[in-house]
Amino acid sequence: MVIRHLARVFLADGPPAATARFLADLADAAQKPDYMPMQITEVAPTGLVPRAGLANADRSVTILWRGESIDLECAIATQPLVDFCKLALSVLPSVMRKYGRKGVRLALVREELPELASPSPSGTAQRLLAASLLAGGQEPFEWDVRVARTEDRAFGQHRESTNSIMSVHRGVVVRVNSTEPEDRIRYSTDVNTLPAQKEPRFSDADAADFFEKSADWHSSLEGAILQHIRP
Secondary structure (H helix, E strand, C coil): CEEEEEEEEEECCCCCCCCHHHHHHHHHHHCCCCCEEEEEEEEECCEEEEEEEEECCCCCEEEEECCCEEEEEECCCCCCHHHHHHHHHHHHHHHHHHHCCCEEEEEEEEEECCCCCCCCHHHHHHHHCCHHHHCCCCCCCCEEEEEEEEEEEEECCEEEEEEEEEEEEEEEEECCCCCCEEEEEEEEEEEEECCCCCCCCECHHHHHHHHHHHHHHHHHHHHHHHHHHCC
């Protein structure tokens, strides 16, 4: 079950002023005329700053232009990753094109609760954690495993190093529209371009190809995780 999908285009310059005209233009650029305006408050070096964006009727899909990035976020439990990637490559490159912006970095993140036939947080700890951490016979009630590596990837007109990040966590989870805490395992995968590269260089076409190829990249990372957490 999906917790959230997030696609992000980092920019060198901040957003336009959060006016009614800006929101109308953003809806037009994102091709989402039925989305409603929304506002959040972001912590910036100068203090609290209002940021504007758009959301669908139940706010399960949001488009936000933050201080350093344009974000598309979805919290639809049944949404396949490939469908989110199609939405991302449709929305974000279109916004970049409308405002004549190039991306400094690109990223796509997914977080999920695995649908296991018989969830076994204890067995998963045995498989993922070093034996020395489990010494003493007491099963940890909460833990995190995170692995990050760099991989060369080609997309658009670029071939460069990217970060591949895989995380698995055991802890208490409260699902959307529920008040009942559950002891669950959740995992996330993250593919992003390196933060050391500061120049705006990704066109809207580069971004579209990055998000299109992200479905396969993330599926590969997910497969590596599921091999270890399935009983």
